[in-house]
Amino acid sequence: MGRVPQSSIIVVGNEILRGFTVDTNSNWLAGRLFHVGYPVRLMTTIGDVDADIVGAIRDHMAHPELTRIFVCGGLGPTPDDRTYVALARALNQRLVYRRDVGAQMQNLMFILNLAARRGTAELNAGNRKMAMLPESANLIRNGAGMAPGLAFDLDQGRYLFALPGVPHELRSIYEDIEIRYLTGGQADVVRELHYRLAPESMFHDVMQALEQEYPDVSLGSYPQTETRQLILRASGPNAERVDAVITAIRDRVKQYDPVA
Amino acid sequence: MGRVPQSSIIVVGNEILRGFTVDTNSNWLAGRLFHVGYPVRLMTTIGDVDADIVGAIRDHMAHPELTRIFVCGGLGPTPDDRTYVALARALNQRLVYRRDVGAQMQNLMFILNLAARRGTAELNAGNRKMAMLPESANLIRNGAGMAPGLAFDLDQGRYLFALPGVPHELRSIYEDIEIRYLTGGQADVVRELHYRLAPESMFHDVMQALEQEYPDVSLGSYPQTETRQLILRASGPNAERVDAVITAIRDRVKQYDPVA
Numbered sequence: 453m454g455r456v457p458q459s460s461i462i463v464v465g466n467e468i469l470r471g472f473t474v475d476t477n478s479n480w481l482a483g484r485l486f487h488v489g490y491p492v493r494l495m496t497t498i499g500d501v502d503a504d505i506v507g508a509i510r511d512h513m514a515h516p517e518l519t520r521i522f523v524c525g526g527l528g529p530t531p532d533d534r535t536y537v538a539l540a541r542a543l544n545q546r547l548v549y550r551r552d553v554g555a556q557m558q559n560l561m562f563i564l565n566l567a568a569r570r571g572t573a574e575l576n577a578g579n580r581k582m583a584m585l586p587e588s589a590n591l592i593r594n595g596a597g598m599a600p601g602l603a604f605d606l607d608q609g610r611y612l613f614a615l616p617g618v619p620h621e622l623r624s625i626y627e628d629i630e631i632r633y634l635t636g637g638q639a640d641v642v643r644e645l646h647y648r649l650a651p652e653s654m655f656h657d658v659m660q661a662l663e664q665e666y667p668d669v670s671l672g673s674y675p676q677t678e679t680r681q682l683i684l685r686a687s688g689p690n691a692e693r694v695d696a697v698i699t700a701i702r703d704r705v706k707q708y709d710p711v712a
Numbered sequence: 713m714g715r716v717p718q719s720s721i722i723v724v725g726n727e728i729l730r731g732f733t734v735d736t737n738s739n740w741l742a743g744r745l746f747h748v749g750y751p752v753r754l755m756t757t758i759g760d761v762d763a764d765i766v767g768a769i770r771d772h773m774a775h776p777e778l779t780r781i782f783v784c785g786g787l788g789p790t791p792d793d794r795t796y797v798a799l800a801r802a803l804n805q806r807l808v809y810r811r812d813v814g815a816q817m818q819n820l821m822f823i824l825n826l827a828a829r830r831g832t833a834e835l836n837a838g839n840r841k842m843a844m845l846p847e848s849a850n851l852i853r854n855g856a857g858m859a860p861g862l863a864f865d866l867d868q869g870r871y872l873f874a875l876p877g878v879p880h881e882l883r884s885i886y887e888d889i890e891i892r893y894l895t896g897g898q899a900d901v902v903r904e905l906h907y908r909l910a911p912e913s914m915f916h917d918v919m920q921a922l923e924q925e926y927p928d929v930s931l932g933s934y935p936q937t938e939t940r941q942l943i944l945r946a947s948g949p950n951a952e953r954v955d956a957v958i959t960a961i962r963d964r965v966k967q968y969d970p971v972a
Contacts, residue, residue: 468755469746469751469755470742470743470751471739471741471746472743475738476734478735478757479728479731479734480731482728482731483732485731486730491729491730492730493758493759493764494757494764496757497756498754498755499753500932504754528933528935529912529913529916531916532932532933566911576913576914576917577916577920578914578915578916579913618935618937620937652789652790653836653838654830654838655790655838656789656790656838656841657836657837659792660791660837663791670760671792672725673788674733675788675878677878677879677880
């Protein structure tokens, strides 16, 4: 591990914990973070309970190896959206009304024709709640909805982000975060072997030996029920070493031929 | 909250943290647990790192309100499967070779015709690893694969379970766990209202008032991007109170009519 930047994800929402909504955000975000060299070390999912959200944020902040922490969900206008309040508590900050966020929402109400449908361009209590932000929050533009993304500078090169749970809004905001806050990472090289009908246990010995010989390469085996394939996946910072592991598996497991 | 039994899920696997595999288990399991009255309070996802798995198990055990803890993944025959070892460390137990598990695997090798394909019915090192279990483990039959499910009695009515990450094996084992270890829960009553094109912020005031009037009812709002619907969902132990909340929303938000 050592000096590889590592990230983490906190997912907020009763709908996830109760199985009503499939959490597609964390898989998408984890894939992107892996590919920019900020692999996810830890994910936590909690409900719309203030103490649980505060606890998760503090817990992730207490792990110094987590240099990019993403809190996803709970930024909306209704009372079950509690992330701003929880962030303020976790960071020991006040919530302050941000006029720039309020003004941006009013613009959007005209652009989206909400003002006409409502008969007023006044922000209602739900809108105003979305502009009450922890005082050190830096805004990240949301190209797809009203809730801005937030970035907090935690010092020592660490950052905490808040993103909405609505998938296309999360993705829009993430694009900006990637450009501004996720430079300098180096993605691991990934190589796979696919076997058909090969029992996983037959790879135990060679994988154990390779773990010793190549401690810098991460090696996993993944049986795929539907295709009846077994995927062996090696990854690590050095392409030659990863390739050497893949070649060694091919050479040492003679009774099966990979299909890919 | 109070005396409602609560559960938690720990998902183990680099493939999830890196975005290679979508974690379908936790959504499925969370839905089932909610419907039998053991709602999930906390989910943690970690990789194939011994210290992280041990840490997550100990963390969940340290929350006394979590009375059913499910560890999913990492039970397989290859060295990247580390859950048995982590469970033994988290529980301060020895790993012991279980002859009954070994014998069951040998039976399966004949049934699945693996013995003939391999030319031997001997268990290899990978198979034997799957029979080295923490000493207090109770077995739960796996109707779909080799790795047995495990149940640990943590005292005071609390249980810790280990299930394989392969989805159809996890589901097979869970069915037995539900019958044997998840009785006595009472599922919350759930009611929904669906609105079309209604801005979420318009529901802030009524939701805030209803949170005060009905603290026993959990109320959430969920914008659905694809259908452009807004779902308001109320749940709680008492059907009359949940219905009263739903009726109050209909009555107090006059400018929109629910479509369902």
